Amino acid sequence: MSEVVSATGLRKGYPGRQAVDGIDFTIQSGECFGILGPNGAGKSTTLRMVIGLTALDGGRLEVFGQPMYPEQTTTSQRMGVVPQEDNLDPDLTVGENLLVYGRYFGLSDQAVQEKLVKLLAFAQLEDRRDAMVRELSGGMMRRLVIARSLVGSPELIVLDEPTTGLDPQARHLIWQRLRMLREEGVTLLLTTHYMEEAAQLCDRLMILNRGQILDQGTPAELISRHVEPEVVEIRGNGPLPEAGAYAHLPGRIEKIGDTLFSYSTDAHTVLDHFRNRHDLTCLMRPANLEDVFLKLTGRELND
Ligand SMILES: Nc1ncnc2c1ncn2[C@@H]1O[C@H](COP(=O)(O)OP(=O)(O)OP(=O)(O)O)[C@@H](O)[C@H]1O
Numbered sequence: 659m660s661e662v663v664s665a666t667g668l669r670k671g672y673p674g675r676q677a678v679d680g681i682d683f684t685i686q687s688g689e690c691f692g693i694l695g696p697n698g699a700g701k702s703t704t705l706r707m708v709i710g711l712t713a714l715d716g717g718r719l720e721v722f723g724q725p726m727y728p729e730q731t732t733t734s735q736r737m738g739v740v741p742q743e744d745n746l747d748p749d750l751t752v753g754e755n756l757l758v759y760g761r762y763f764g765l766s767d768q769a770v771q772e773k774l775v776k777l778l779a780f781a782q783l784e785d786r787r788d789a790m791v792r793e794l795s796g797g798m799m800r801r802l803v804i805a806r807s808l809v810g811s812p813e814l815i816v817l818d819e820p821t822t823g824l825d826p827q828a829r830h831l832i833w834q835r836l837r838m839l840r841e842e843g844v845t846l847l848l849t850t851h852y853m854e855e856a857a858q859l860c861d862r863l864m865i866l867n868r869g870q871i872l873d874q875g876t877p878a879e880l881i882s883r884h885v886e887p888e889v890v891e892i893r894g895n896g897p898l899p900e901a902g903a904y905a906h907l908p909g910r911i912e913k914i915g916d917t918l919f920s921y922s923t924d925a926h927t928v929l930d931h932f933r934n935r936h937d938l939t940c941l942m943r944p945a946n947l948e949d950v951f952l953k954l955t956g957r958e959l960n961d
């Protein structure tokens with residue numbers, strides 16, 4: 659496997675703020691690599707440096723084996739980009755948006771026309787080819803932006819929050835499409851605020867906070883490294899005692915808002931303890947990435 663992206667000590671500062679503060683990561687060909695992190699963590703800044711839209715100001719970054727230079731602001735033709743904000747042309751039709759984008763890649767209109775059927779099918783927009791972009795729903799626009807990123811047949815696709823704001827159906831469709839691309843061998847780099855999305859799609863992840871990496875690994879590695887495997891959530895009709903009242907129970911117990919979270923290797927003992935408390939609702943579940951995320955990045959708002 660070859661490295662598609664390799665970053666060492668990568669930095670980017672803005673006045674009064676180190677947006678990316680010396681991070682090391684690599685992305686192997688064919689994998690889906692995810693960046694998680696609270697608002698303002700530096701996810702989009704990292705992606706913008708990878709795509710050559712923001713100049714790095716420290717460290718080393720190689721994309722397809724080529725160093726990205728501090729003054730470089732060109733995007734490799736081998737890369738497709740899905741920005742955080744949809745930047746379609748609202749005054750053009752769906753088809754025209756794809757044609758115009760193809761011209762940036764030096765493709766003839768005829769070459770794009772030949773791809774159009776496939777791209778529209780990918781986005782499930784076959785019957786919207788002549789619709790104006792401003793008439794599309796948010797989910798349709800997002801699918802179109804993803805289809806547009808495929809115009810140049812990229813080897814790497816960089817997606818900044820591909821499904822934010824979409825309904826579950828639209829999100830599942832996009833997940834399925836991204837998995838299709840991955841099966842075709844396309845390398846994916848994405849950011850997301852949805853832990854389920856990260857768990858479903860990503861082979862490996864890194865969790866960023868205030869420009870620094872808190873940890874990286876496969877979803878399963880991160881879960882086993884940071885949280886006990888069994889979680890019990892306890893909610894009540896009235897106020898719950900503080901976590902300290904349950905110090906004798908196995909594992910770790912934490913109160914967040916109106917819920918007690920018990921993390922342990924012995925959820926049954928925890929459940930037994932609450933068996934006669936008919937005023938409480940207990941839910942047992944396996945630990946997930948959200949538990950890891952909250953443990954590593956804290957419970958407070960970051961920005
Ligand atoms: N062009 C800019 N000028 C000044 N500060 C910036 C600029 N772009 C980003 N920042 C700052 O850098 C930090 C990281 O921003 P970035 O957009 O990378 O975060 P993010 O992880 O993508 O957040 P979100 O989840 O909200 O999209 C933030 O504090 C942001 O305000």
Ligand SMILES: [Mg+2]
Nearest residue numbers: 701702703742
């Ligand atoms: Mg962002």
